[in-house]
Amino acid sequence: MSRIAARFAALKAEGRAGLVTFITAGDPDAGTSQAILDGLPAAGADLIELGMPFSDPMADGPAIQAASLRALAAGAGLTATLDMVRRFRAKDEATPIILMGYYNPIYAHGVETFCREAAAAGVDGLIVVDLPPEEAEELAAPARRVGIDFIFLTAPTTDDGRLPTVLEHASGFVYYVSITGVTGTASASREAIAQAVARLRRHTGLPLAVGFGLKTATQIAEVAGLADAAVVGSAIVQRLASGLDPTGRAPAGLAADVLGFVKELSAGVRETRK
Amino acid sequence: METLNTLRAGPDEHGHFGIFGGRYVAETLMPLILSVERAYAQAKADPAFAAELASYLEHYVGRPSPLYFARRLTEAFGGAKIYLKREDLNHTGAHKVNNCMGQVLLARRMGKSRIIAETGAGQHGVATATVCALFGLKCVIYMGATDIERQAPNVYRMKLLGAEVKPVTAGAGTLKDAMNDALRDWVANVEDTYYMIGTVAGPHPYPAMVRDFQTVIGDEARRQIIEAEGRLPDSLLACIGGGSNAMGLFHPFLDDRGVRIIGVEAAGYGLTTGRHAASLKGGRPGVLHGNRTYLLQTDDGQINEAHSISAGLDYPGIGPEHAWLHEIGRVEYVSATDDQALEAFQLTTRLEGIIPALESSHAIAYAKTVAKDLGEDHVMVISLSGRGDKDVATVARALGDKAVGGLS
Numbered sequence: 001m002s003r004i005a006a007r008f009a010a011l012k013a014e015g016r017a018g019l020v021t022f023i024t025a026g027d028p029d030a031g032t033s034q035a036i037l038d039g040l041p042a043a044g045a046d047l048i049e050l051g052m053p054f055s056d057p058m059a060d061g062p063a064i065q066a067a068s069l070r071a072l073a074a075g076a077g078l079t080a081t082l083d084m085v086r087r088f089r090a091k092d093e094a095t096p097i098i099l100m101g102y103y104n105p106i107y108a109h110g111v112e113t114f115c116r117e118a119a120a121a122g123v124d125g126l127i128v129v130d131l132p133p134e135e136a137e138e139l140a141a142p143a144r145r146v147g148i149d150f151i152f153l154t155a156p157t158t159d160d161g162r163l164p165t166v167l168e169h170a171s172g173f174v175y176y177v178s179i180t181g182v183t184g185t186a187s188a189s190r191e192a193i194a195q196a197v198a199r200l201r202r203h204t205g206l207p208l209a210v211g212f213g214l215k216t217a218t219q220i221a222e223v224a225g226l227a228d229a230a231v232v233g234s235a236i237v238q239r240l241a242s243g244l245d246p247t248g249r250a251p252a253g254l255a256a257d258v259l260g261f262v263k264e265l266s267a268g269v270r271e272t273r274k
Numbered sequence: 275m276e277t278l279n280t281l282r283a284g285p286d287e288h289g290h291f292g293i294f295g296g297r298y299v300a301e302t303l304m305p306l307i308l309s310v311e312r313a314y315a316q317a318k319a320d321p322a323f324a325a326e327l328a329s330y331l332e333h334y335v336g337r338p339s340p341l342y343f344a345r346r347l348t349e350a351f352g353g354a355k356i357y358l359k360r361e362d363l364n365h366t367g368a369h370k371v372n373n374c375m376g377q378v379l380l381a382r383r384m385g386k387s388r389i390i391a392e393t394g395a396g397q398h399g400v401a402t403a404t405v406c407a408l409f410g411l412k413c414v415i416y417m418g419a420t421d422i423e424r425q426a427p428n429v430y431r432m433k434l435l436g437a438e439v440k441p442v443t444a445g446a447g448t449l450k451d452a453m454n455d456a457l458r459d460w461v462a463n464v465e466d467t468y469y470m471i472g473t474v475a476g477p478h479p480y481p482a483m484v485r486d487f488q489t490v491i492g493d494e495a496r497r498q499i500i501e502a503e504g505r506l507p508d509s510l511l512a513c514i515g516g517g518s519n520a521m522g523l524f525h526p527f528l529d530d531r532g533v534r535i536i537g538v539e540a541a542g543y544g545l546t547t548g549r550h551a552a553s554l555k556g557g558r559p560g561v562l563h564g565n566r567t568y569l570l571q572t573d574d575g576q577i578n579e580a581h582s583i584s585a586g587l588d589y590p591g592i593g594p595e596h597a598w599l600h601e602i603g604r605v606e607y608v609s610a611t612d613d614q615a616l617e618a619f620q621l622t623t624r625l626e627g628i629i630p631a632l633e634s635s636h637a638i639a640y641a642k643t644v645a646k647d648l649g650e651d652h653v654m655v656i657s658l659s660g661r662g663d664k665d666v667a668t669v670a671r672a673l674g675d676k677a678v679g680g681l682s
Contacts, residue, residue, distance in 0.1 A: 053576075054575075054576065055445070055576040055577045056445075056450065056454055056562060056563075056577050057454075058300075058453075058454040058457045058458060058563070059300045059302075059457075059458070059461065061458070065444065072576060077574040077576075078574060078575070079574075102561075103298060103561045104560045104561045104562060104569070104571065104575045104576075104577070105574060105575035105576065106575070107559075107560055107561055107575065108560060108571060108572075108573070108574065108575025109574075109575065129300050130298040130299060130300060130561065130564075131298065132297065132298075132299060132300070132301050132304045134288060134296075134297050134304070135296050135297060135298055152301070153300065153301040153302075154301060155300075155301045155302035156302075157301075157302050157303075157304075157305040157306065157464055158301060158302075158304075158305065159305065162304070162305060166301065177300075177301065177302060180302055180461060180462060180463075180464045181461055181462035182458045182461055182462065185462070186462075
């Protein structure tokens with residue numbers, strides 16, 4: 001069983017939803033980013049999305065755009081991102097890591113090479129924002145061959161007619177983008193999410209993670225009552241950004257502060273029974 | 275069997291030209307892209323759409339644009355006969371309006387009430403704002419902060435036309451960054467908004483659709499050169515940023531194997547300096563802004579900033595059909611530097627009384643380097659894609675004390 005499947009099975013047994021946390025690899029520097037990544041499981045993250053920095057993150061709002069640029073300025077890149085996963089994996093064999101980002105850095109690296117290196121580093125899943133099902137197979141197929149799940153995004157605009165196309169090759173879990181918009185901006189209402197989750201359940205038996213616009217433990221608790229996982233990204237990245245010193249560097253204690261914030265958020269899933 | 279022998283049949287049903295093109299967008303946008311594709315297919319099959327577009331192109335845009343024999347440039351270059359396809363004479367002063375007129379009619383058929391667009395030099399922004407004014411549609415233009423500064427007259431024109439111009443400060447504040455923000459806007463406003471892409475790039479169906487709306491340039495040029503010379507031209511030249519004026523001129527000639535076709539990219543400070551906008555000469559295949567094409571990028575797949583004195587060419591990518599024509603070798607892609615373009619700008623102004631856009635000046639600059647060797651019976655058609663009034667301040671800054679050689 002893959003780490004992703006095992007984790008969702010364990011969550012089901014616990015009777016609660018999971019918390020998926022997003023950080024950008026290498027933000028604001030390699031050391032701080034590694035410290036945050038390594039501390040996430042203890043802070044309550046059940047699955048981890050690790051952002052692969054990209055110069056042109058066109059589906060992301062200002063917070064994650066800035067995180068990407070900070071990471072790139074500090075020398076981050078795809079190889080460094082895989083190194084982070086390898087170091088994390090040496091200490092944690094159970095928490096799934098999903099790399100999230102855009103296709104060009106992977107394409108530039110070479111798809112087959114990337115899949116092989118990612119699997120060896122301990123990556124469990126991929127979310128590639130600009131690979132809709134119409135274009136995804138050139139990466140999804142080689143990823144599957146090395147045991148990496150390709151996680152598809154569904155959106156409010158993905159209607160019933162289109163869902164089967166999106167879900168045909170889906171594995172791991174299904175990510176529901178709960179708003180029409182970029183990351184870290186608007187939030188969907190509980191009713192809208194409830195309806196969307198019910199609609200998706202009619203089409204797939206895979207676990208459902210809901211993200212975009214979740215910022216507080218209360219919002220997370222709401223989603224935790226409906227879906228199998230809640231995803232938080234921009235709020236964590238924003239917390240990190242607000243802790244930087246005036247020169248943009250990480251002061252001592254930044255990783256601990258971010259992890260403390262994640263712990264607060266994780267109350268949202270841990271105190272909500274399904 | 276005939277379709278097997280034509281270079282004009284692309285893209286395939288998924289929007290691919292060879293390995294290039296495609297639909298690399300977030301899932302939120304896919305249903306919209308598919309609906310644009312369906313709506314365009316229906317419009318294309320509807321004679322009423324073609325008739326409506328033709329009527330606006332004639333009576334509002336002012337087509338056909340002249341094909342003008344540039345006698346003094348021809349003499350100065352000392353070889354090939356130079357004809358200029360005068361897209362600068364279109365309403366709004368560039369070829370961009372050909373595409374905007376087509377797309378705004380499509381947006382109306384789709385019932386969209388709000389139009390967004392990206393712009394570099396501001397020519398596409400002005401053309402978009404113009405057709406929005408004409409049809410009473412809300413218009414939002416994304417423009418890099420750097421470009422807003424160097425193209426101030428166009429910014430004011432857009433505002434006069436009723437458009438909201440949103441400055442984009444991300445990155446270098448140029449066309450690439452404006453396109454990112456336009457895509458972000460579209461994702462957030464899927465219900466009422468139509469994204470009017472200004473060049474032959476982006477996700478399918480845009481590269482094919484924008485090309486179709488621009489082929490009026492080549493279709494006219496073909497008729498006009500046969501009328502003037504009694505035969506097809508020997509060569510075609512056009513500047514390339516995304517490549518819409520070039521594609522518009524080239525496409526109707528792709529199957530005429532005797533016609534040499536040359537696209538001129540912006541070499542900025544020079545290809546060896548790394549500060550240029552020549553995606554084919556200095557880039558490699560990648561995926562950005564919805565399509566696979568040649569991109570200026572680092573070894574790690576991060577997109578580089580382009581540089582060109584011409585805001586309209588200052589983009590690190592190129593339309594996917596150009597990438598394909600490059601790979602199959604049907605079109606030659608060359609480049610001209612900022613300095614060469616500035617020289618051609620002044621030369622055309624002084625010799626022909628035509629102030630060309632800095633973009634178009636790149637094509638004229640390359641013509642100067644080859645015309646002499648081609649002989650007097652060689653007929654060359656150059657796309658004069660736009661007028662250069664918008665560039666006067668940029669040129670004055672660039673020339674400094676050397677301003678307008680000889681005029682003291």
